[in-house]
Amino acid sequence: MRIAVAKEIEVGERRVALIPDVVAKLVKQGLEVWVETGAGERSFFSDSAYEAAGAKIIGDPATLWGEADILLKVSPPQEREDGRSEIDFLKAGSVLISFLNPLGNPAIVEKLANRQVTALSMELIPRTTRAQSMDALSSQASLAGYKSVLIAAAALPKYFPMLTTAAGTIAPAKIFIMGAGVAGLQAIATARRLGAVVEAFDIRPAVKEEVQSLGAKFVEVQLEEETVAAGGYAKEISEASKQRTQEVVTEHVKNADVVITTAQVPGKKAPLLVTEEMVKQMKPGSVIVDLAAEQGGNCACTDPGKDIVWNGITIIGPINLPSSMPVHASQLYAKNLTSLMQLLISKEKALQVDFADDIVDAACVTYAGEIRNKRVSEELAALKVRG
Structure with a gap:
């Protein structure tokens, strides 16, 4: 069984799928590991560190991809500078495990199916107790939530904590965090550690206790509809509920020194939480960090990938924030991947794809030339209709 680790070629991607410590464990288990x-x-993991861990360093990407039984990546396969697609390097019957953005880019899934590749998407790992060690969305979102607060603190022209000095008392910064998933909860914890007064909002009332346990005030909105989708994620709500939500949170946005938005719906454009009118009411010098920028943004003024000043408010729309902390992002992702691979490799070190396993069944998007995920098939059909 040969496991290969590809070098990421997506612009700005600094993570790697496996780190040397994890490679050493796989080699000890009797697996062959190739690293590009x-x-x-x-x-910050050198080729020599991988070699010391027992990996074979491969210089030619076509060889690495073409002879791998399991190919591990972080970002979805890309088009190379020479015009070739990384997907074309994969051999039929091989396994690709990566973030694939299958609902946002179903065309990639179709190419993988046509290539007869078994593809598992890390976005589709179910949110169950058994799958926690494989949940890469959560591991990476935690990093994003932490870093978002540091970015906000650096951009805010104020202290975060309350300070009593000979020159007077400094009031603590007021932070409003919208969305209390993994990223939001880590942002709350980080902002509290820095001494800020924190409020948090989420359409899911079940997260209230988690928010309060971290020392933040929970802003509650009573909605007359279900707000939780399968797997515990927030679901898209009606226009009436969106309007009700905006009415409640407007005052909290207005009074905040920092607003951090984290709300995303898998496969959908990010919900609009902060309107232009709400931004206009914020105090000059206030900061918004929009963690949903890559999906269109929770703030109407966000420019994805850029820091802008709009009406005196600094609005930051970071892209791929976990990649800015590549050491620990890679460490956590490597753990997620190796936990998942244990379900795909038999005791005899042979490949096994068992769809009776709920995790494998949920994550596997292509197998034997077919697209297995119904939602991806529907998105692909809609894409073709739109032309």
């Missing part, structure tokens, strides 16, 4: 030359450079 320079795969860990941007995560």
Whole structure:
């Protein structure tokens, strides 16, 4: 069984799928591990560290991809500078495990099916107790939530904590966090550690206790509809509920020094939480960090990938924030991948794809030339209709 780690070529991607410590454990289990030359450079893991762990360093990406039984990546396969697609390197019957954005880019899934590749998407790992160690969305979202607060603190022209000095008392910053999923909860914890007064909002009332346990005030909105989708994620709500939500949160946005938005719905454009009118009411010098920028943004003024000043408010729309912390992002992701691979490798070190396993069944998007995920098939059909 040969496991290969590809070098990421997506612009700005600094993570690597496996780190040397994890490679050493796989080699000890009797697995062969290939690592593309320079795969860990941007995560500060050298080729020599991988070699010391027992990996074979491969300079030619076509060889690495083409001879792998399981190919591990972080970002979805890309088009190379020479015009070739990374997908075309994969051999039929091989396994690709990566973030694939299958609902946002179903065309990639179709190419993988046509290539007869078994593809598992890390976005589709179910949110169950048994799958926690494989939940890469959560591991990476935690990093994003932490870093978002540091970015906000650096941009805010004020202290975060309350300070009593000979020159007078400094009031603590007021932070309003919208969305109390993994990223939001980590943002709450980080902002509290920095001494800020924190409020948090989420359409799911069940997260109230988690928010309060971290020392934040929970802003509650009573909605007359179900707000939780399968797997515990927030679901898209009606226009009437969106209007009701905006009415309640407007005052909290207005009074905040920092607003951090984290609300995303898998496969959908990010919900609009902060309107232009709400931004206009904020105090000059206030900061918004929009963690949903890559999906269109929770703030109407967000410019994805850019820091802008709009009406005196600094609005930051970071893209791929976990990649800015590549050492620990890679460490956590490597753990997620290896936990998942244990379900795909038999005791005899042979590949096994068992759809009776709920985790494998949920994550596997292509197998034997077919697209297995109904939602991905529907998105692909809609894409073709739109032309």
